Amino acid sequence: MNLTKDKNARGFLFLMLSVIVLFVSVVCLVINNRNNQIISGATIGETDKVQEEKVTEKAEENETEKATEKVTEKKENKKPETTITPQTTKQQVTAVAAGTIDNPTIITIDEKNWNLTLVNSGYRIPEEYKPDLVYVCGSSERLDKKVAEHYEKMFEAASKDGVYLTPCSGYRDYELQKRNYNNKIGYYESLGYSKKDAAVKAATIIMPPGSSEHNLGYAMDIVCVDEWFEDTDEFQWLMTNAADYGFILRYPKDKQDITKVTYEPWHWRYVGVEAAKEMKASGKVLEEYLGAN
Ligand SMILES: [Zn+2]
Missing domain, CATH: 3.30.1380.10 (Muramoyl-pentapeptide Carboxypeptidase; domain 2)
Structure with a gap:
């Protein structure tokens, strides 16, 4: 009789432990999922920022290139190639x-x-x-x-x-x-x-x-x-x-x-x-x- 009682008590204990482990696992999973969302959100934000910066840099580069081109053009315009001939009035x-x-x-x-x-x-x-x-x-x-x-x-x-x-x-x-x-x-x-x-x-x-x-x-x-x-x-x-x-x-x-x-x-x-x-x-x-x- 005592043996049966013991068995029942152990079975109950095992069940309770399983429930607790399950609960804890679910809680951990939820927390982990939320953290992941936060982290990936930050990463996305950062990526956007980096991309944005890169776009800005590229635009600035283009501007610089254009400006350089303009300066080069200006310099080239400064010294035109000329031909002096008798027909040159x-x-x-x-x-x-x-x-x-x-x-x-x-x-x-x-x-x-x-x-x-x-x-x-x-x-x-x-x-x-x-x-x-x-x-x-x-x-x-x-x-x-x-x-x-x-x-x-x-x-x-x-x-x-x-x-x-x-x-x-x-x-x-x-x-x-x-x-x-x-x-x-x-x-x-x-x-x-x-x-x-x-x-x-x-x-x-x-x-x-x-x-x-x-x-x-x-x-x-x-x-x-x-x-x-x-x-x-x-x-x-x-x-x-x-x-x-x-x-x-x-x-x-x-x-x-x-x-x-x-x-x-x-x-x-x-x-x-x-x-x-x-x-x-x-x-x-x-x-x-x-x-x-
Ligand atoms: Zn001479």
Whole structure:
């Protein structure tokens, strides 16, 4: 009888325990579920925020890209590529104004009118420009192939008159021009000029890189580089005959205010026979002839 009673009591206890375990399990499950909802809610919120931030960042990036594009466009607009030709009217030249010594206009060469390409401190050829060069008159000096044949004809004609137009300095590359120009700037700075003034002063003697006709291969310094050259037979011969071969005295004494280059009796530039004769007759320098002064 006692045994049966005991058995019943144990069975009841087991049942109660099972009920309690079940209840606790259900409670835990509910709590866990609620927590999960809270956690995932927070995660969703955070994800949204991150995504939102990413979208904002992207938008900002796009804005920055656009702004950069605009700046680049503006910069590119600042230096338009120009072609100066005899057909270029005064108005056109004014519209595409010459750059400054600090911010020159980079030109492209018009293949048809290459002989009238104007370079000076305001108009320059691009650094990568490479002319087709040949050696002239058996010397170590080179000129653009298109110019060299005219120089040789002039040299032969002068030789027949007993005058020798010895090539002294023809083509110079961009890098050499840059070195020479910077050395000159350094020289004027050492004399106390400001960097800007030294650059302007240096440009009257050595053209900045890209602005020299020697970089084009269109000009030759003849015989020697000294002002007394104007007293020689060579200079007199050139003054009389060079235009017939398409060459001009590029930097005359009375036009320094226009060319911005000191008088150089030795520097002769090829422009073609027609233009050379017209310039000789009118007394105009290239800037005036093209209406670009
Ligand atoms: Zn020269």
